[in-house]
Structure formats: C-alpha cells, structure tokens
Amino acid sequence: MTSSPEATTPDSSSTATDGALTAPAAAAPAETVTPAPGAETVAPAPAGVGNGTAPRDAVLDAGTFARVREPRGAARLPLGDGTWHQLAKQYVWVQLIANGIVLLIVLAATLFATLFLGWTWAWFVGGVMLAFMLWGILITPRQARSYGYQLRTDDLVFRRGILWQRVVAVPYGRMQLVDITHGPLDRGFGIAQLKLVTAAASTGVTIPGLPQEAAERLRDTLIEVAETRRTGL
Template sequence: MPGRLDLAVGEWKRVAPRYVVVVIVGSLVSGLVLSAIATFLWLVAGWSWAWVALIVIVAITVIQLIIAPRRARAIGYQLREDDLLFRHGIMFQRFVSVPYGRMQLIDINRGPVGRVLGLADLKFVTAAASTNVSIPGLPEETAAELRDRLVELAESRRAGL
C-alpha cells in the first residue's frame, strides 16, 4: 500500500539508559505511598480488608520494577522528512506522527530525579488535544538541541503552508 506508514524505515533514537532510574524511582515512590495508605487503613482505621489491597499494591509495584527496563527501551522517536514519529508501549504499542507544521509549542520539563540524572522531557503541544506526545528521558543537551531543531522545522513548515 503506497500510503501506509513503514515503521522499519529509518533509525529509531532511544531515550537515555539512565531513564530506567526515573521509572524505578517513580514506581517505588508510588508503591510506598499506596502501601502506607493501605497499612494505615488496615492497622489504624480497622478496615479488615485493607491487607488484601496492601498485597495487591506490593505485587503491582514489584511487577512494575521488573518491567521498568523494558518500558524504557520501548520508547523511541524518529525525525523524518515531514514529521516526528514517536513510539512507546510494550503490550499496547502506540505510534504517533506529529507533522512539523502542526507543532505549536515545544516545552522542556525536568522532574527532580531527572534533574539529578541530567535528563529532561520534551513535550509537544499541537492543535489536536489528543496528541499528548512527550519524549521522556533525553539528556538535557539533546533535549535543547532537538527543541531548537524542531522549532526551526515547525516555523519553516508553517511559513510554507
């Protein structure tokens, strides 16, 4: 089919390997907070079923920690001629194509763990509310260079419309 997207063409760029630490810390913090709430409900509030919630929370946290490296490796992007192609997901893969001419804002975000590791997230805002594309775990220098390049490409494409 001539109009079909060929995902095998081009080189996929991946996020920094240090991004796994960000995913692990996020999973641990969430698991600890939820475990503390379940423990409080069980021991202090007297909710007898809260121990089941605690076991489920611990199991989900352990699973998240096990698959964290694979989740980080599944994130990638390609700069193509007319658009940026982004992918993520293990079981349910999502591919998003963002045309350069539709990019309205390109934002760099840095969380506390990412700042310590020298990582940043690149977030794209387009006219479509459902796009919601964010490339996490880029080295700060790479994120700044990519933002500048994408702003340049977006401005040139919008000028050509």
C-alpha cells in the same frame, strides 16, 4: 620486365605500429539537465533533520539505549527504515525510584490501616495495589526500551509500548509549541521531558527521559524546522 611495387598510402584507421599507443577518443560532454518549466523544486531538509538514514547523532544518542525493543508477535507495528533515537538509560532509574517511593507509601498506609485502625480489608486493597505496582517496576526497563522517535524529512515519528503500542507522526508544520519540563529526580539524573503540542490534541506527543542536552538540541531543531514548514491550521 619487372614491375615496381605499388606505393601504399597508410590509412588513418589502420592499427598503430608496434610500441605506439592509440590515443583514446575524446569523451562527449556531459549533458546538462534543465528542469522543465513549472517543475516543483524540492528544498533540502534543514540541518538536524534527514530522511531517516543518517548515522547515530553524538548529542541525541549520548547515553541512550542502542536499539528499540519490539514486541515479539508477528502482528506488531514494524519499525521501518531509518535511524531511531531512544531514551536515556537514567530514565529507568528515575522511574524505579519514583515507583518505589509510591510503593513504600502504599505499604505504610496499608500497615497503618490494618494494625492501628483495625481495617482488615485494607490488606486486600493494599495487596492488589502493591501487586500492580510491583509488576510495573519489574517491566520498567523493558518498557523504557520500547520508546523511540525518528526525525524524517517532513515529520517526527514517535512510538512506544509493548502490549499497547502507539505510533504517531507529527508534521513539522503543525507544531504549535515545544515544551521542556523536568522534576527534581529528572534534574538529579540529567534528563528532561519534551512535549510537542499541535492543533489536534490527539496528535500531541510527550517524549520522556531525554538527556538534557539532547532535549534542548531537539527543541531548537524542531522550532527551526517548524518555521520553514509552517502550514495553515
């Protein structure tokens, strides 16, 4: 006697037939993270102020040097991470013209004292002064490139100097006054000087040689941020 074949019931876990695609499993819903009670909420930084990793700004970096010049020694103060803004290139010309005028005045005074007053010792005094001033003129381009400032989330960091280096951080909440000044030469070259006044005189910062538009933009930004970060003095 011939037995009939057993009927096979297809299992739900079996592989699909040829030419059929298996439907993907449904994705689990994303878990919603709820902050714990009492957790501190960090507000985002105002416009214009970041964590130091923002790209170069079209206003703050217009017509400025491209890179902060660092000392060559291994013991130098490091730049660290973040975007550094620099001075305008016109600042070098302003310094060269101003120092050149003073140098000519000292030279004229030395010649007058020697030739007309008979003060032969004036050559020694005038020569020493002229030598120092000439050295200052020669290092002006390198010195100007050592200036830089960085806008971080909670403070402004300013650095300058090659031989004598200075790095100072000014918290936004401690700023009391933001002042812009510029002389005749500065106005002629379109630059200005920004001064930050704080409760402690030692932490005050003066940033020279900023483009006029950048100085005004930086002043408005710092005032806005200082109001949001105001702390007790």
